[in-house]
Amino acid sequence: MIYIYIYIYILSGGSNLLINDQKEFENVIYMKDVDRNLKQIKDDLFYVGCSLKIQEVINGINELNYGGIEELYSLPALFGGIIYMNAGIGGKTTSSFTISDFIVRVKVLNKETKKIEWIKKEDCQFSHRKSMFHNDKYIILGAECKFKKQDIKKSKEIIQERLKFCKEKQEIGHGAFGTCFSTADSRLLKIVSKLKHKKGNIRFSSKNNNWFVNDGNGTFKDTMFLINKCIKLHKLFRKKIECEVKIWD
Numbered sequence: 001m002i003y004i005y006i007y008i009y010i011l012s013g014g015s016n017l018l019i020n021d022q023k024e025f026e027n028v029i030y031m032k033d034v035d036r037n038l039k040q041i042k043d044d045l046f047y048v049g050c051s052l053k054i055q056e057v058i059n060g061i062n063e064l065n066y067g068g069i070e071e072l073y074s075l076p077a078l079f080g081g082i083i084y085m086n087a088g089i090g091g092k093t094t095s096s097f098t099i100s101d102f103i104v105r106v107k108v109l110n111k112e113t114k115k116i117e118w119i120k121k122e123d124c125q126f127s128h129r130k131s132m133f134h135n136d137k138y139i140i141l142g143a144e145c146k147f148k149k150q151d152i153k154k155s156k157e158i159i160q161e162r163l164k165f166c167k168e169k170q171e172i173g174h175g176a177f178g179t180c181f182s183t184a185d186s187r188l189l190k191i192v193s194k195l196k197h198k199k200g201n202i203r204f205s206s207k208n209n210n211w212f213v214n215d216g217n218g219t220f221k222d223t224m225f226l227i228n229k230c231i232k233l234h235k236l237f238r239k240k241i242e243c244e245v246k247i248w249d
């Protein structure tokens with residue numbers, strides 16, 4: 001028997017993806033309508049479908065006076081992508097929370113066995129912007145989560161504060177994929193941003209050297225050029241660097 005291996009790309013909000021604009025990707029599953037359920041199972045225990053926008057999840061639980069994840073309101077992401085990336089607030093050492101703090105177990109489709117499984121949080125290998133789902137063996141369908149009891153008024157205040165913070169600290173209204181490197185030396189990123197600030201219509205953000213901004217019609221190639229400059233300088237100084245953005249090439 002001959003097996004043909006077909007790699008399946010999974011697309012949720014697309015907010016953490018850098019995709020080669022010169023290539024076509026045939027096997028892509030867009031997760032937008034796969035599971036849009038949000039159910040309160042009992043007290044603080046909820047089931048959250050992978051296809052919900054994070055804002056829909058936050059609004060839904062806030063209305064029932066639960067919360068804890070309001071600061072994720074600014075992410076243009078779906079819940080499945082949030083779990084995969086273990087999205088959170090703050091850096092590696094300054095993190096105030098990640099979604100894994102709220103997860104009990106994750107519902108997945110095993111791509112190999114084609115069976116639905118539940119994976120306990122302890123087995124998900126969550127770490128800074130990582131999870132075992134990076135092995136790409138699973139499609140995340142949803143998760144059971146425990147949220148904090150929280151007055152809706154307080155939740156709304158946290159959301160407003162977060163949006164204000166993002167307006168001040170992030171370049172809103174431009175193409176971006178958030179933080180580019182999950183591990184990098186901030187001094188070296190600063191040096192590259194000074195030496196080579198821009199390639200085509202892609203540039204380092206004026207507010208954060210770990211963000212690239214697309215001023216319009218910026219290309220994959222130009223973004224990779226700047227990313228590779230950062231990687232090369234880190235290699236030269238033997239410093240650790242790791243991409244957070246997922247690259248489809």
Ligand SMILES: Cc1cc2nc3c(=O)[nH]c(=O)nc-3n(C[C@H](O)[C@H](O)[C@H](O)COP(=O)(O)OP(=O)(O)OC[C@H]3O[C@@H](n4cnc5c(N)ncnc54)[C@H](O)[C@@H]3O)c2cc1C
Binds near residue numbers: 177
């Ligand atoms: C303006 C802006 C602000 C941001 N701020 C933050 C921040 O504060 N904190 C933070 O952590 N991140 C931030 N990000 C990055 C991004 O929003 C997160 O990484 C988010 O978790 C990605 O979710 P997504 O739905 O967009 O996933 P996508 O970008 O669509 O996918 C990301 C990866 O997950 C995989 N994937 C997605 N869904 C599934 C699924 N259901 N099953 C299996 N694999 C899947 C994809 O194949 C891909 O490899 C920001 C991005 C932007 C553009």
